[in-house]
Amino acid sequence: MVSLSDYLILSAVIFCIGLVGIFINRTNIITLLMCVELILVAVNTNFIAFSHFLGNEAGQIFVFFILTVAAAEVAIGLAILTLLFRNKGSINVDVTNSLKG
């Protein structure tokens, strides 16, 4: 049988892959958004694994809400990306320095 720790370690590995993706793709906003999606899927796998092994459906409800929020985040993120490309002509992170932060 597959134990709970197998699922947890799998989602930890996926989480770290998403983290490395953010490190090495830090100039490309689209890939950054995709790495965030990967991290969210890893977290959702954690929730579902605990929900299955502890026999409690609340974890699956949480995943439902995380999916909702992630979909909203992607819609607004891609809208901002389109706006950025229209104003700057590029989606490179380095050109987004107008605020001089």
Place this chain on the structure above:
Amino acid sequence: MTFDQILFYVFSFWFIASSLAMIFSRNAAKAVLFLILSFFSAASIWILLEAEFLAITLILVYVGAVMVLFLFVIKMLNIDKSTLRAKFAGYLPLGLIVAAIIIAEMTLVLGGNQFGLDVVAAPARHAADYSNITVLAMQLYTTYVYPFELAAVLLLIAIIAAITLVHRNELNRKKQSISEQVNVQAKDRVRLVSINSPNKENK
């Protein structure tokens, strides 16, 4: 090795392999396709965990809507590939070190001693007439009904925000101007023009 374990390792292999291919791929469209493969593997693992509704939701909502939105944006924007990977190699060692440390720590914490089968026993499989959707719906429409409504409002706000952000004021659009309508005078509406009619002279 049981059949469950074989399925788990096959799906995990494709999940990890496609995620790695996603973060290392130079083409953004290929990265989206690898991400779709990893979402399918994640959905398969969720089905192994008997979360059928969420697995189908992941495929329908994420692969069907969100990833297609990504593909649309990538194809609409003209992305310069040469500048995107200028700093690729510089941050790779740092990222790998951080990831290795996190994986080592998580493996120590989440290993078999803490969450193995001896500690958390595998639950019995549900009967064939068990409905995951019914159980989730009972929870969602009773205990979590207010968060459910809030999620709906959040999606509405996201729609309005996305449309407002990318909305462009066009010159030839027919729209109402309230201030002009209120401030209009009678002389702006009707203009009296005196015309000399040629028929009148003949009579």
